[in-house]
Amino acid sequence: MIKLQTRAWIELAVVIWLAAICAGCFVLLVRLNSRGLDTLLIGGIAGLIAGLIIAVHQTRIDRQYDEREKQIRQKAFSWASKAFVVLFGVISFVAFFTVGGKGTVPVYFLPGLFFGCLLFAQFVQSAVILIQCALEDNDG
Amino acid sequence: MGDEMLSNRIRRLRFDAGEMTQQELAEKVGVTRQTIIAIEQGKYSPSLPLAFRIARAFGRPIEEVFEYDREL
Numbered sequence A: 001m002i003k004l005q006t007r008a009w010i011e012l013a014v015v016i017w018l019a020a021i022c023a024g025c026f027v028l029l030v031r032l033n034s035r036g037l038d039t040l041l042i043g044g045i046a047g048l049i050a051g052l053i054i055a056v057h058q059t060r061i062d063r064q065y066d067e068r069e070k071q072i073r074q075k076a077f078s079w080a081s082k083a084f085v086v087l088f089g090v091i092s093f094v095a096f097f098t099v100g101g102k103g104t105v106p107v108y109f110l111p112g113l114f115f116g117c118l119l120f121a122q123f124v125q126s127a128v129i130l131i132q133c134a135l136e137d138n139d140g
Numbered sequence B: 001m002g003d004e005m006l007s008n009r010i011r012r013l014r015f016d017a018g019e020m021t022q023q024e025l026a027e028k029v030g031v032t033r034q035t036i037i038a039i040e041q042g043k044y045s046p047s048l049p050l051a052f053r054i055a056r057a058f059g060r061p062i063e064e065v066f067e068y069d070r071e072l
Helices: A003-031 A037-062 A067-099 A109-136 B010-016 B022-029 B033-040 B048-058
Strands: B004-008 B066-070
Touching: A003 A067, A003 A109, A067 A109, A067 B033, A109 B033, B010 B022, B010 B033, B010 B048, B022 B033, B022 B048
Parallel strands: none
Antiparallel strands: B004 B066
């Protein structure tokens, strides 16, 4: 298994674990009737900072990959970007048609939507890397 | 426009070069073994610099290693 695949498996595991934890916390905080939503905000900002640090670290790691691995990553990133836009659009329109044009949604819905889409995009990226590697890795 | 394909003789040349393994070739040209496998099987077309590095690893001109087939 090459470094790219190992990394994709780790990212996939982290995303699934993070999604479960985030969803649990989100539901808990909303059920507590807005109490602790400030904490959620702080958590969100911390998450964004952590994401930025990971992104910078990621570009350093990217230099270690060879050209084929970089191409696989680029394709996966392209799929992840599309997944992000599609999911963001779908949820926005579902919310619009569910709540109605004059209805309102709680503000915490927005960061929840953003982070949800981000996690889904990361999931798609890891999955696409693993699928592409599996398709090309028939030993000759 | 027809199908474009880059065929290669890497497998043949590896055996001619004292049964060089895919791993040895990969280390010589600075890529992973999986990339060499993908190139050999025609699933991945290498960049021009990598194609030159592979050709040099065998001490052959690039046109002896890679062939560009295009069906019109």
